[in-house]
Amino acid sequence: MIVPLSWLKEYVDITLTPKELGEKLTEVGLGCEKIIKTKDDVIFELEITPNRPDCLSIIGVAREIAAIENKKIKFPQLPNILKTQKPLPLIVKTDSKINPRFTGIIISGIKVGESPKWLKEKLEKMNQRPINNIVDITNYVMLELGNPIHAFDYDKIIGNIMTVSQTKGGEKFESVDGIAYRLPKDAVVISDKEKIIDLCGIKGGKNSGTYKETKTIFIRVPVEIPNLIRKSSQALGLRSDASSIFERGVNAGGTIDALKRTTDLVLELAGGKIASNPYDLKEINFKPWKLKLRKDRLNQILGINIPLKKTIDILESLNLSPVHLPGEQRRHLDDARKGGRIECTIPTYRNDLKIEEDLIEEVARIYGYNNFPKTMPKGVIPTVQVPYFKDYALDEKVKNILKASEFSEIYTYSLIGDKDLTENNIDPEKILRVDNPVSRDFEYLRPTLKINLLKAFIQNKSNFEKINLFELGKVYSGKSLDEAKEIYYLSGITNNKNFFEVKGLLEKIFEDLGIKENSTKYIEILNDGIFFEINYSELIKDFNPNKTFKPLPKYPPIVEDLSIITEGDVKTSDLISEIKNQSPLVVDVSLLDQFENSRTFHIVYQDKNKNLTGEEVAKIREKILKSLQSKFHVKLKE
Amino acid sequence: MQIKNSAVSMIIDASDQKELEEIKLQFLGRSGKLTLTLKEITKIPAEKRAIVGQLANEVKRVIEESIESKLSSLISYFSSQRKQNIDVTAPGIKPGIGHLHPMTQVLHDVIDIFKGIGFQVADGPEIETDYYNFTALNMPPNAPSRDTQATLYLDTKNSNAQPGQILLRTQTSNMQVRTMEKIKPPVRVIVPGKVYRVDDVDASHGFEFWQLEGFCIDKNVRLTDLFGTIDYVLKKVYGEKTKIKFATTNFGFVEPGVDTYMECTVCKGKGCNFCKQSGWSEIMPAGMVHPNVLKAAGYDSQKVSGFAFCIGLSRLVTLRYQMDDLRLLTNPDLRILEQF
Numbered sequence: 006m007i008v009p010l011s012w013l014k015e016y017v018d019i020t021l022t023p024k025e026l027g028e029k030l031t032e033v034g035l036g037c038e039k040i041i042k043t044k045d046d047v048i049f050e051l052e053i054t055p056n057r058p059d060c061l062s063i064i065g066v067a068r069e070i071a072a073i074e075n076k077k078i079k080f081p082q083l084p085n086i087l088k089t090q091k092p093l094p095l096i097v098k099t100d101s102k103i104n105p106r107f108t109g110i111i112i113s114g115i116k117v118g119e120s121p122k123w124l125k126e127k128l129e130k131m132n133q134r135p136i137n138n139i140v141d142i143t144n145y146v147m148l149e150l151g152n153p154i155h156a157f158d159y160d161k162i163i164g165n166i167m168t169v170s171q172t173k174g175g176e177k178f179e180s181v182d183g184i185a186y187r188l189p190k191d192a193v194v195i196s197d198k199e200k201i202i203d204l205c206g207i208k209g210g211k212n213s214g215t216y217k218e219t220k221t222i223f224i225r226v227p228v229e230i231p232n233l234i235r236k237s238s239q240a241l242g243l244r245s246d247a248s249s250i251f252e253r254g255v256n257a258g259g260t261i262d263a264l265k266r267t268t269d270l271v272l273e274l275a276g277g278k279i280a281s282n283p284y285d286l287k288e289i290n291f292k293p294w295k296l297k298l299r300k301d302r303l304n305q306i307l308g309i310n311i312p313l314k315k316t317i318d319i320l321e322s323l324n325l326s327p328v329h330l331p332g333e334q335r336r337h338l339d340d341a342r343k344g345g346r347i348e349c350t351i352p353t354y355r356n357d358l359k360i361e362e363d364l365i366e367e368v369a370r371i372y373g374y375n376n377f378p379k380t381m382p383k384g385v386i387p388t389v390q391v392p393y394f395k396d397y398a399l400d401e402k403v404k405n406i407l408k409a410s411e412f413s414e415i416y417t418y419s420l421i422g423d424k425d426l427t428e429n430n431i432d433p434e435k436i437l438r439v440d441n442p443v444s445r446d447f448e449y450l451r452p453t454l455k456i457n458l459l460k461a462f463i464q465n466k467s468n469f470e471k472i473n474l475f476e477l478g479k480v481y482s483g484k485s486l487d488e489a490k491e492i493y494y495l496s497g498i499t500n501n502k503n504f505f506e507v508k509g510l511l512e513k514i515f516e517d518l519g520i521k522e523n524s525t526k527y528i529e530i531l532n533d534g535i536f537f538e539i540n541y542s543e544l545i546k547d548f549n550p551n552k553t554f555k556p557l558p559k560y561p562p563i564v565e566d567l568s569i570i571t572e573g574d575v576k577t578s579d580l581i582s583e584i585k586n587q588s589p590l591v592v593d594v595s596l597l598d599q600f601e602n603s604r605t606f607h608i609v610y611q612d613k614n615k616n617l618t619g620e621e622v623a624k625i626r627e628k629i630l631k632s633l634q635s636k637f638h639v640k641l642k643e
Numbered sequence: 644m645q646i647k648n649s650a651v652s653m654i655i656d657a658s659d660q661k662e663l664e665e666i667k668l669q670f671l672g673r674s675g676k677l678t679l680t681l682k683e684i685t686k687i688p689a690e691k692r693a694i695v696g697q698l699a700n701e702v703k704r705v706i707e708e709s710i711e712s713k714l715s716s717l718i719s720y721f722s723s724q725r726k727q728n729i730d731v732t733a734p735g736i737k738p739g740i741g742h743l744h745p746m747t748q749v750l751h752d753v754i755d756i757f758k759g760i761g762f763q764v765a766d767g768p769e770i771e772t773d774y775y776n777f778t779a780l781n782m783p784p785n786a787p788s789r790d791t792q793a794t795l796y797l798d799t800k801n802s803n804a805q806p807g808q809i810l811l812r813t814q815t816s817n818m819q820v821r822t823m824e825k826i827k828p829p830v831r832v833i834v835p836g837k838v839y840r841v842d843d844v845d846a847s848h849g850f851e852f853w854q855l856e857g858f859c860i861d862k863n864v865r866l867t868d869l870f871g872t873i874d875y876v877l878k879k880v881y882g883e884k885t886k887i888k889f890a891t892t893n894f895g896f897v898e899p900g901v902d903t904y905m906e907c908t909v910c911k912g913k914g915c916n917f918c919k920q921s922g923w924s925e926i927m928p929a930g931m932v933h934p935n936v937l938k939a940a941g942y943d944s945q946k947v948s949g950f951a952f953c954i955g956l957s958r959l960v961t962l963r964y965q966m967d968d969l970r971l972l973t974n975p976d977l978r979i980l981e982q983f
Contacts, residue, residue, distance in 0.1 A: 308865025386761030
């Protein structure tokens with residue numbers, strides 16, 4: 006919303022400097038994004054939240070400033086619309102379910118022409134292009150008061166009839182700015198005897214607009230149903246100032262004032278005379294409503310005791326007509342009633358004020374959020390484990406092992422393109438997909454971390470020889486949403502470590518997590534590196550933080566190396582377990598060296614109850630050799 | 644006395660350890676001068692022997708001490724000589740360790756800070772229903788407040804879901820009702836995680852970014868508690884001098900609604916592209932949990948109250964390191980990662 010300071014000053018006295026005013030407006034909820042100083046004015050650009058359609062008008066912003074400055078709004082008394090003796094004929098058929106309020110009037114004998122300078126300047130400051138006096142007046146009053154208004158050329162309404170209805174879908178419509186549309190189903194439109202003349206709440210029709218030759222106009226000030234406007238506006242991709250207001254909720258009680266203001270200006274700037282009695286078709290009266298605020302509740306939610314007088318003053322400054330009803334003094338009443346309550350009357354332009362908490366916010370924001378003290382929550386700290394608990398300390402532990410092993414961590418997008426999938430031989434048909442992706446490169450949810458790690462690997466090749474990267478992140482599985490699962494994967498890629506180093510790294514991670522798991526199956530050898538990928542969510546289910554201390558041995562071990570020659574395909578892991586199986590006194594076996602067909606094992610013998618003798622070890626060694634010879638046909642190396 | 648003087652002067656002149664050893668031998672060795680002198684002590688009259696003996700021992704002590712001190716000064720001299728032979732100003736050789744992503748580092752810091760004030764960490768789904776992401780949060784279908792969160796919807800083919808029913812969460816707030824409906828107050832939870840929006844990508848926006856949701860529900864939780872908690876956390880992350888201001892805003896799931904601004908760390912409040920020239924960075928929408936949300940969770944809003952906030956975690960990270968573009972966080976360039 007663009008707001009010129011000069012226009013605001015017509016309704017409220019402002020003592021704050023533009024910078025102070027901008028900061029204060031932000032604090033009360035009208036986010037001031039820019040303050041632009043022009044030759045003769047200061048323009049504020051405000052971000053209006055969806056709950057405050059009233060602030061999509063100059064008067065709405067002026068009311069906020071009046072509350073900030075604690076001043077009264079100055080607005081001229083609007084003259085009542087005179088009755089006419091000879092009304093022109095016009096039948097209006099409407100339905101309050103799709104058009105809750107239809108206010109309007111006919112003015113005849115007008116002269117369409119250029120707007121006066123003051124009006125053109127005002128519109129130009131608001132980035133609006135002046136068109137002619139009638140259109141400019143309707144735009145001006147909308148900007149001023151926040152009620153959208155449309156002027157029809159009365160003579161173009163065939164059959165003197167206006168019918169409000171919903172479209173079936175597919176109808177043609179040309180907007181006042183000359184763009185042709187096919188209307189969606191359920192759009193609210195006005196038709197005359199022959200054709201659609203208005204796309205309600207969004208755009209007027211070209212066939213019934215106000216042009217140079219127009220002599221008689223019908224001015225319509227409606228209330229529309231937010232959802233219906235919103236749906237049509239979205240379906241057409243067409244937004245207007247009017248539709249923004251209607252879809253957030255227009256001031257339903259403001260149509261008569263807007264009609265008075267428009268009529269007054271038309272008579273002044275375009276001449277003519279009133280040619281109908283005002284139309285005001287509605288089923289309910291749009292009247293202010295009552296809302297109560299318990300003073301003790303206010304204190305309790307805010308955490309401070311704003312004095313009663315200050316509270317009343319704030320509500321008064323917001324034009325909420327507060328009336329304090331003192332609390333009952335009987336002793337047994339609960340606290341919430343002791344401070345009494347303040348009954349407010351909510352003007353129809355504040356349809357964001359519906360519950361007590363809304364009034365609490367009103368008091369708090371005008372009091373000023375930055376004037377509040379800061380406290381910490383007083384209650385007890387919850388001890389029950391929260392549902393959906395996640396142990397980030399475990400992630401940190403794992404990540405630190407990877408970091409210590411020269412791996413650097415990356416974070417990549419979960420959304421990937423179909424090309425990423427097909428290049429990695431994954432069928433996109435089997436991957437979860439977004440219906441409305443931001444682009445084709447980000448259409449699918451990744452089923453693996455490999456794709457992004459490979460990309461990252463290639464990206465870094467131009468700058469680095471040694472690359473070690475990992476990611477701990479979610480992958481998304483399931484062919485359809487019914488089976489969709491989000492699983493954490495831990496994956497890495499390296500061209501700086503060999504297979505055994507990666508294997509050892511994973512073994513180290515498993516060991517630290519207290520998990521017994523074979524790491525080989527997670528490792529893939531690439532042409533130019535090693536890749537690993539672990540289902541981390543699954544893995545950490547077996548996390549076991551328990552470690553039991555083993556007393557240091559009282560008796561020294563005997564250590565010896567055993568070199569053997571093997572024939573054919575013999576697995577080291579099989580040899581190691583075979584050696585270990587020969588005696589409980591063999592406490593550790595590791596591969597010391599390997600060259601061609603010879604392997605050297607490092608064997609540690611130890612008895613925790615006594616000193617081992619050479620003879621005892623010799624017996625075990627004999628047994629080991631025998632069993633290796635018979636099972637694997639190995640020979641002792643000479 | 645003569646012996647002492649000549650020994651001391653020789654010791655002072657000695658230029659290395661070997662020379663010192665020779666001097667030691669020359670005087671104190673088995674056939675050293677002092678030793679020989681002492682052997683002749685028998686020739687001295689008995690009444691003078693005590694004095695001569697004392698003197699000889701004194702000389703021996705002085706020579707030994709002189710040798711000791713000369714030795715240590717020689718050692719330090721040589722070691723400094725040795726140091727001069729290497730160029731100590733050359734850079735050190737760093738151990739080959741990797742780097743944790745700045746997101747992880749900040750996230751773990753923030754988690755620690757919240758743990759310190761009694762918050763637990765939860766993790767929730769990114770593939771979410773419309774209900775938990777919007778409707779349960781007092782954002783019913785067609786609420787204009789949904790407009791600010793343009794949503795990515797998932798393809799529902801071959802599934803039982805209706806189009807538009809399943810989405811990628813637009814906010815970690817989806818975990819509010821999910822968590823609350825499973826436990827009773829007091830509740831103090833934070834939920835870090837990825838969120839998705841239909842958005843044009845620029846320096847401060849993206850379609851995929853990180854948030855950290857937090858909420859605290861109990862008897863008598865107050866707006867001042869929200870202000871205090873945000874202030875505490877941001878000052879822990881950015882330092883005591885951090886400038887913070889609060890403003891009113893509107894989100895369906897809070898009332899009163901609060902927005903938190905922090906002085907932009909990239910430009911120190913002067914105004915830059917990252918903060919759209921405002922000098923402030925919007926970092927943390929928050930507010931008192933709306934009664935309708937408490938109701939959706941099965942709580943009685945007259946008996947308990949609470950606050951919720953949502954930290955733009957990606958933005959928090961970039962602001963912490965004065966990075967001027969959110970996209971740096973998803974760029975796997977090691978030249979970026981190695982800085983952390």
